[in-house]
Amino acid sequence: MTDSGGRTYFRTARVGTCLYVSGEVDQGAAPQFAAALTDPAVQTVDLAGVTFIDSSGLRVLIEAKTQRHPAAKPLTIHQPSPVVQRLFKLAGMELLLLGDPAPHPADRPAGSY
Numbered sequence: 001m002t003d004s005g006g007r008t009y010f011r012t013a014r015v016g017t018c019l020y021v022s023g024e025v026d027q028g029a030a031p032q033f034a035a036a037l038t039d040p041a042v043q044t045v046d047l048a049g050v051t052f053i054d055s056s057g058l059r060v061l062i063e064a065k066t067q068r069h070p071a072a073k074p075l076t077i078h079q080p081s082p083v084v085q086r087l088f089k090l091a092g093m094e095l096l097l098l099g100d101p102a103p104h105p106a107d108r109p110a111g112s113y
Contacts, residue, residue, distance in 0.1 A: 009022075009023040009024060010022075010023040010024055010025060010026075010028075010029035010032065010033070011023050011049075012032070012033070012036045014036070014039070014041075014042065017041055017042060017043040017044055018042070018043070018044040018045075018046055018078075019036055019037065019039075019042045019044065019045050019046070020046045020048075020049065021033070021045060021046065021047050021049060021050055022048075022049025022050060022051075023049070023050070023051060023052075024050075024051055024052040024053075025050055025052065025053040025054070025056070025057030025060075026052065026053070026054045026056055026057065027054065027056040029056075029057070030056040030057060030059070030060050033057060033060050034060045034063070034064070037060065037061075037064040037075070038064075040069060040071075040072045042075070043072075043073045043074075043075060043076065044075070044076050044077075044078055045061070045064075045075065045076070045077050045078070046078045046079050047077060047078070047079060047080040047081055047084045048078075048079035048080070048081055049081065050080070050081045050083060050084050051081070051083065052083060053083060053084050053087050054087075057087075058087055058088075058091055058093065061077065061097055062093065062096070062097070065077075065096065065097060066096075077097050077098055080097075080098065
């Protein structure tokens with residue numbers, strides 16, 4: 001997804017312990033995505049609003065899931081969009097990355113997530 005200036009759209013919003021991600025998770029967004037996932041308060045990543053994800057985004061998720069600080073609670077991934085589910089399946093990462101069902105949609109922040 002691009003904005004009116006032709007720039008790739010990527011957004012995160014944290015509500016409590018959940019990080020909501022929307023837009024395109026590509027090489028350009030990977031550093032910002034990785035930085036957001038280093039917050040030990042983040043326990044859940046909701047990917048329902050992701051419209052595109054490439055191997056850069058997949059790498060960030062794998063590293064966040066497997067290299068989490070020992071004192072931090074495990075990271076769970078909720079509501080992966082169809083494009084995210086497809087990449088997880090193609091990469092053979094479904095079992096490693098997918099967690100419990102996502103929070104109820106009413107618990108999501110306002111906006112197009």
